[in-house]
Amino acid sequence: MALKLETAQEILLATASVMPAECLPLEQCWQRVLAETVVADTDFPPFDRSPLDGYAVIADEVKHARPDAPVRLHQIENVAAGSVARETVRPGTACRIMTGAPIPPGATGVIRQEDTAVEGDIITIMAGAGAAQNICRRGEEITAGEVVLTAGTVINAGAMGMLAALGKAEPLVYVRPRVALMATGSEIIPVNEPLTPGKIRNSNSYMLSAQVQEAGGQVQLLGEARDDVDAIIELLERAADCDVCITTGGASVGDYDLIGEVFKKMGVKVLFERVSIKPGMPVLAGVKENKLFIGLSGNPAAASISFEQLVRPVLLKMSGRTGWWRPRVRATLAAPFGKSTGAKRFVWARCWQNEAGLLAEPLRLQGNGMLKSAIAANALVVIPENSPPLPAGTEVEVFLLVNA
């Protein structure tokens, strides 16, 4: 009996646990998942600073300055970013200031350089309104004690910069789950070998290695094993320190579909053997000593889509992410989907926005053994179970193939 997709997802998510954490140099943390709460220990900016190159002044003194009624001030000092003014700005004076420099004592505003004229140490202010707004206030972005980042945050470029600003040189991040990938099938040859009759190259391991890494895992490629239980077990045993072992091929009912037998011989406790989705119906899952074993179909489209639906959420959970699902939207079919559907079906599609809303066009080649459509796809259209052929204009559910 094939399990409902949602039930299979629940079983796998309940079986998987979150990885331990490690401290890493910040420069290695991009795309890792933060495992700690980061609290600011100081305000940011840490001091009132100038957002402009110009002159620090007493804002009240210059607020009426216009080209026909300029205000003249005497320059006292020049403060660069990285230094601190020694003198106080007093009535009748201005301090030359550079972007990023601390506002000198006594100053309450900044005039940009373009609104001034300079003759020796006399500064003529041509436009003085709004000078007080030209100060970035201490703590205007972050106040000391504030929670700035929480565990589960994926460290993107913004988070990298913020961690640096807060002095987190070695943040605590989750260890990435180690995922072994192995292709089975006597017809499967390594990618660098010439084709001979009856053989095809192992595309699944490379396709899945990208999917694993996108989901936060690190990959160990085990290579290819012929259809032989002991040969498959021998190769799988090389992945002793992996957290998840994924095979492709041999998941169905043919004479050489051996993954069920492999699991049995290895003592892997089977969680399920078939899931009610198309493509990707044959998919075995099992567990042994905390290690997850997944036997995906050999058909590339089936392997890719059952990975997307079943394994990706598990890797996101193990990686410490808090959201495990792709963004879901409703879209209108821009072209018909001509097949009637028994089990819930996932179809690679291009999705885009026009004046009328979101449109989704199923890509042309959708065979179970095909892969080309995955190159262009940015979405998966969901065709509900027991659907007739769907005409263009039908509203469908779509998973966007982007991070939430």
Ligand SMILES: Nc1nc2c(c(=O)[nH]1)N[C@H]1C(S)=C(S)[C@@H](COP(=O)(O)OP(=O)(O)OC[C@H]3O[C@@H](n4cnc5c(N)ncnc54)[C@H](O)[C@@H]3O)O[C@H]1N2
């Ligand atoms: N009598 C039945 N036959 C089949 C059924 C069924 O229910 N009853 N299901 C079909 C469906 S659906 C699928 S999907 C496949 C699943 O088969 P397996 O998981 O056992 O996979 P294989 O037979 O080993 O391979 C299928 C196909 O994919 C090619 N392949 C395998 N590995 C790779 C690889 N690493 N890279 C690229 N391509 C690969 C393989 O050569 C086959 O063409 O079973 C149907 N049959």
Ligand code: MOO
């Ligand atoms: O269920 Mo198969 O996995 O259609 O490709």
